[in-house]
Amino acid sequence: MDEDGFLLLRGLIPGGWIEPLRAAFEAGVTPSHEWPVPRGHDWRHALVDLDPTVQHVCRLPGLLAAVQHVLRRPFFLAQVEGRAPLPGGGAQILHRDGPDSAQIQTVSVLAFLDPFGPENGATQVAAGTHRTGESHPQAAPVTGQAGDILLFGSTLLHGGTCNHSGAPRRSLLICYAVEELRASYDKTRTLRAVRMDTAEIFGT
DSSP states (O other): OTTTSEEEETTOSOGGGHHHHHHHHHHHBOOGGGSSSOOOTTEEEEOOTTOHHHHHHHTOHHHHHHHHHHHOSOEEEEEEEEEEEOTTOOOOOOBOSSOSSSSOOEEEEEEESSOBSTTBTOEEEETTTTSTTOOSOOEEEOOBOTTOEEEEETTSOEEEOOBSSOOOOOEEEEEEEEGGGHHHHHHTTTTTTOOSOOOOOBOO
16 A cells, blocks of 8 residues: 555455445436536446445445555545446546645545456556656556455546446445545535535544
């Protein structure tokens, strides 16, 4: 994690949770125009943040320990939603989820509900770009199985790739943020379609 800027936690989600999570994803799929802010047209998006199994995933001890290692300050669960690239969709430019700085304030997590790789739109990561000054990244897609979890800080360059095969690549997109950002996140709850209680503080 410290060297590359990302961590792949293989098989962290218990196998018996996968089918309930997939069911929650499918039940929560919501068309782009029904979200407060329209979502990308080449993705399926799902409202899942009130599902109990989804909430259990967000609180897996190994996951919270990894987030704490990155943020090193008290933090909260800011958001979780479902996302999957449509056939022929999902390609993104390499980007950061926050400013390129020495201080990481948020952690992004992809909890995979299907096998993932370069054929079905896996996320690519540019190792080492969490450190400032990296200007010529070499990005590579991450490959794994349902139940794996990919975690990275806000300063790592990453991006989705095209789902060439059309095979499902459902995931939970989870965001944790340092407690100092709570007020700004609270102001955008409605725009982000956050319905869950976010009061719990971790890493104290």
